[in-house]
Amino acid sequence: MSLINVTNLSFAYDGSYDNIFENVSFQIDTDWKLGFTGRNGRGKTTFLNLLLGNYEYSGNISANVSFEYFPFQVANKENNTIDVISEIFPDYLHWQLMRELSLLDVSEDILYRPFASLSSGEQTKVLLAALFLKENSFLLIDEPTNHLDMTARKLVSDYLDSKKGFILVSHDRAFLDNCVDHILSINKTNIEIQKGNFSGWWENKKRQDNFELAENEKLRRDINRLTDSARRTNSWSHEVEKTKKGTKNSGSKLDKGYVGHKAAKMMKRSKSIEKRQQTAIDEKSKLLKNLEDADSLKISQLVYHKDRLAELENLSIYYDEKMVSTDISFTIDQGDRIALMGKNGSGKSSIIKLICGEAINYTGTFRKGSQLKLSYVSQDTSHLQGNLTDYAASNLIDESLFKTILRKLGFSRVQFEKDMSAFSGGQKKKVLIARSLCEQAHLYIWDEPLNYIDVISRIQIEELLLEYQPTILFVEHDRMFSEAIATKIVNI
Structure with a gap:
């Protein structure tokens, strides 16, 4: 050691x-x-x-x-x-x-x-x-x-x-x-x-975050209360100060010693409130420094005019006359969240390409609804270059929404000024996912979307899919993610 x-x-x-x-x-x-x-x-x-x-x-x-x-x-x-x-x-x-x-x-x-x-x-x-x-x-x-x-x-x-x-x-x-x-x-x-x-670290982090959020809210209320007290005390001090001058033609003798004592008490109280206020502000400044920005994401899915979006029946896929997968049968209905599972090379990506409209050699039956709008996230990020503004424009998506989603996924504003080719692998994948979330579609198709993506962002995406329940077909080897999301598992 x-x-x-x-x-x-x-x-x-x-x-x-x-x-x-x-x-x-x-x-x-x-x-x-x-x-x-x-x-x-x-x-x-x-x-x-x-x-x-x-x-x-x-x-x-x-x-x-x-x-x-x-x-x-x-x-x-x-x-x-x-x-x-x-x-x-x-x-x-x-x-x-x-x-x-x-x-x-x-x-x-x-x-x-x-x-x-x-x-x-x-x-x-x-x-x-x-x-x-x-x-x-x-x-x-x-x-x-x-x-x-x-x-x-x-x-x-x-x-x-x-x-x-x-x-x-x-x-x-x-x-x-x-x-x-x-x-x-x-x-x-x-x-x-x-x-x-x-898992132990994550539970501790959530407990710490929740404690700090509660403590932050308590201190915020304390600071507001102390600010109001300070304002009232200052007002009282001002009124006491005015009594030192007495009232004209009142015929009464002013007890300046009493007034001075009362003013001193007000001053002491004001200093005490100020000190407590500053202590609360100092304590508040120590909180939430490591709280991650994990705001919820949103998705706006189109509704298709039929329940069934696509169907594969007794499908076999070939590459160079070599069969890579056989006897594949499943349907995609609205509301399905389908996980395609199988070893690498079993044909999962080929099925995705077929549904997306690429030319794939196959036998069997494949049907897809007409005018079906798809949103596709590929494994490959090597094509990403240039700035985010031009990327949003070329993909016909709302730039403001696109960048808001990236901010929620952990992008700092300085990243918006960089060329995408300089992004980390995880940041590039987030660009593809953010683009997909901006697209209105009947069916979302994501091929290994979580490669390189950090855990906190994975949990955000997980919560999004569970909340909005879009129709999605995905390939993902993260077991916890797949088990949490899938309503149907298709083993290839």
Whole structure:
């Protein structure tokens, strides 16, 4: 066991006026299995790069271990997989590699196939196996789940649960709960570490947020009450001050000592109220700094003139005359929230493309309602570039609503000035989802919409779909999300 000490860490990118981190201090035990969470764009990957020494920063990071980052960059994917592993870790022992591959349910024969021929899930597993060959290193694992189906996620999560000494960036709640024992969270104003899994951290955060909201409301009422008291006291003091001058022709003698005593009491009371008021304001200023903007989202769905929107019957899909899926039958009716499930490569995306009108080779029956309006969110975000204003105009959506949704999903206003090509993976996915939410449609089709998207935004989207109950067909490997949303599950 050794410690990683972070002391007074501050960092900002060149040309930026805003610090990503400012005077951050904490300790990490290198035996921990640390889940790393925070909204998109907060600096999770940046922090991993700081540990790796890739950026200059102020403050201090001290550690008696070396760091290894996942995913590795594979320079030549046409090489055989075993050669790719040798480039990553030349001194590995073959029996150790076979042990790790066995734990990840990967067969030995893939070592002698070109790395490029492996599926995305197989590539992820191979690179994880290579990562854990490196002993005496603290491992930085950045979003390993994005190319894993639900079965593979459970397998990799169990694999990581058997290990220790890593930071894991993931937004999949079930995945994190299964394999971490501490949570490192990047909040609005600080970084915190808490023992336990993600669900425990989330419950504690909600309790803290609710306490601060209640305390904030109490202090707001106190400040208003004290302000009113101060106003009344000042008014009384003014009236007492006027009596010092006496009343003309009153024929009575003024007791100036009594009046002075009364004025002094008023002054003391005024000072006391002012002090209590300032104390309440100071206490109020300490609250809500890490309360996330998680306002509810809205959707405006069109109503189709028939209950049934689409129907697939005994459908088989082919690629280059090779059947990839067979005997698919299901219907899409208004109000359905359908989760398409199945292993990667089973044909889920092909079904989505077929419904969206792309040319797909198939046999069987496919019917779709006429004049059916669709809103589609694709897996791919590589086409996003340019500014958000032009993007809204080119997609014929309301710019104000579009940006309001992005704000609710955690975008800062400074992001609106940036080119979309500079956005993080999660921010790009939010652009696609925000566009879809702005579109009026009969059917929403989302293909792995949550890749790279932070947990808080996932929960917002979950709550939106449960509240407004749009008709939606989706592919998503986040088990908690799918189980919460789906009214119907179609296994491919």
